[in-house]
Amino acid sequence: MIAVYATLALPACAGALSxxxxxxxxxxxxxALSSLIFFLVTNFVVWAFGxxxxxxxxxxxxxxxxxxxxxxxxxxxxxxxxFVLFCGYWLLQGIRAANARTTxxxxxx
Numbered sequence: 001m002i003a004v005y006a007t008l009a010l011p012a013c014a015g016a017l018s019x020x021x022x023x024x025x026x027x028x029x030x031x032a033l034s035s036l037i038f039f040l041v042t043n044f045v046v047w048a049f050g051x052x053x054x055x056x057x058x059x060x061x062x063x064x065x066x067x068x069x070x071x072x073x074x075x076x077x078x079x080x081x082x083f084v085l086f087c088g089y090w091l092l093q094g095i096r097a098a099n100a101r102t103t104x105x106x107x108x109x
Contacts, residue, residue, distance in 0.1 A: 003045040007038040031082040035075045043067050 014030040043063050046052065053059040 003041050004038075007034075007041045010034050010037060027082060027086055028079060031078045032075060035071070035078045039067065039071045039074065040064075 011030065011034040014034065044060070047060045047063040048055070053063050
């Protein structure tokens with residue numbers, strides 16, 4: 001479980017960095033890398049500490065291959081929800097800015 005929690009904390013740490021690096025391509029890159037790191041680490045832990053696979057390189061490869069459909073779904077979900085959340089945030093920021101401009105242009109009573 002430590003590996004799961006540690007790899008789930010990576011996007012939060014990357015999010016803290018993204019406040020200073022506000023580039024549009026940074027966010028999907030971080031989301032994709034976070035998904036890939038989660039996939040690699042958690043499947044390695046399943047292979048290394050679980051009873052399902054013997055401890056050899058062929059079974060490690062099998063562990064990763066068997067989990068590939070989960071990687072695709074996880075990556076698609078992370079990118080989709082990242083898009084929804086960040087685009088929603090930017091949309092709200094634009095609405096707030098537009099309301100602030102409108103309020104500033106109104107004549108005062």
